[in-house]
Amino acid sequence: MAKGAPLPERDSQRPVLDVRDLKTFFPTDAGTVRAVNGVSFVVREGETLAIVGESGSGKSVTGLTIMRLLGRTGAEIAGGEIWLTRGDGQRVDLARQPEAAMERLRGSEIAMIFQDPMSSLNPVFPVGDQIAEPLRLHKGLSRRAARAAAIELLELVGISDPAQRVDTFPHQLSGGMRQRIMIAIALACEPRLLIADEPTTALDVTVQAQIIALLRELQTRRRMAMIFVTHDLHLVGDVADRVAVMYASQVVEEGPVADVLSRPAHPYTRALLSCIPRQQHGQPRRRMTPIPGTMPSALATPHGCRFHPRCAFAEDRCAAALPSLESIAPQRTARCIRWREIWS
Numbered sequence: 392m393a394k395g396a397p398l399p400e401r402d403s404q405r406p407v408l409d410v411r412d413l414k415t416f417f418p419t420d421a422g423t424v425r426a427v428n429g430v431s432f433v434v435r436e437g438e439t440l441a442i443v444g445e446s447g448s449g450k451s452v453t454g455l456t457i458m459r460l461l462g463r464t465g466a467e468i469a470g471g472e473i474w475l476t477r478g479d480g481q482r483v484d485l486a487r488q489p490e491a492a493m494e495r496l497r498g499s500e501i502a503m504i505f506q507d508p509m510s511s512l513n514p515v516f517p518v519g520d521q522i523a524e525p526l527r528l529h530k531g532l533s534r535r536a537a538r539a540a541a542i543e544l545l546e547l548v549g550i551s552d553p554a555q556r557v558d559t560f561p562h563q564l565s566g567g568m569r570q571r572i573m574i575a576i577a578l579a580c581e582p583r584l585l586i587a588d589e590p591t592t593a594l595d596v597t598v599q600a601q602i603i604a605l606l607r608e609l610q611t612r613r614r615m616a617m618i619f620v621t622h623d624l625h626l627v628g629d630v631a632d633r634v635a636v637m638y639a640s641q642v643v644e645e646g647p648v649a650d651v652l653s654r655p656a657h658p659y660t661r662a663l664l665s666c667i668p669r670q671q672h673g674q675p676r677r678r679m680t681p682i683p684g685t686m687p688s689a690l691a692t693p694h695g696c697r698f699h700p701r702c703a704f705a706e707d708r709c710a711a712a713l714p715s716l717e718s719i720a721p722q723r724t725a726r727c728i729r730w731r732e733i734w735s
Contacts, residue, residue: 441634524537652664
């Protein structure tokens with residue numbers, strides 16, 4: 392199936408991940424930051440869901456909440472469910488698993504690729520040791536067997552001369568190679584779900600394209616479910632099957648990539664697409680239109696629709712009450728009271 396094409400109905404197939412009304416709050420001296428506030432979505436086997444939105448929309452916090460990697464921030468899951476279907480068919484709610492259980496699931500059933508590989512890799516250990524660690528922890532491999540598997544993984548992710556590279560340290564590698572190491576670590580134990588949190592942000596365009604192609608190839612080969620977090624709509628059509636657009640801690644539109652990008656139903660999605668410079672062959676480049684204003688603070692979101700202070704379609708009634716996420720077509724939802732007029 393081509394990326395960006397609508398998926399066939401698979402109601403009989405249980406999702407690998409089913410997130411329901413997820414809420415993640417951070418207590419601060421200034422008040423409670425509602426970083427994720429009522430987010431729901433599903434991801435099925437072999438499917439990629441892209442989560443897009445501006446910085447501060449809650450994309451990365453959603454991924455970290457699923458992984459239960461909120462650390463010492465004081466954040467808590469204030470509500471919702473995160474149902475993961477494990478490889479043995481058992482369903483577990485990650486939101487309610489003790490830390491010991493999460494340690495067994497991370498790396499084996501779910502894995503994450505982080506934005507900055509230089510800060511995520513340990514600078515004092517060779518990359519081979521870092522790839523081998525989850526193999527020894529989750530699969531019980533010996534040191535020698537784990538090293539051999541690490542070399543195979545380096546070759547899988549396109550690292551040249553893997554038998555030599557296995558003993559190099561992160562600072563001896565380029566940014567693109569470090570990101571490939573992060574992918575190798577994430578895929579070492581063949582997880583059911585991979586979360587890629589803006590994995591190409593710090594890379595140049597050529598390396599970015601190589602990493603995207605690698606992720607697509609590995610996902611197809613292993614039938615993983617994948618969540619691809621990004622602020623770059625250019626990438627969405629290349630990597631994802633479905634897209635969820637987030638604004639101010641909530642999903643405002645979701646659907647098959649081809650449908651959403653060609654015919655958005657929410658003003659925020661339209662505004663994001665207008666920010667992309669486009670040029671057709673033989674025609675002058677179209678000027679991009681910036682979105683006025685800034686993302687609202689998670690401490691004090693606007694009353695009513697959270698996008699209405701920046702929205703070109705806003706009316707007085709948009710400030711009256713928060714719209715619900717409404718089904719507008721098969722596999723399509725939007726959080727806007729004027730979607731019928733915008734979509735027509």
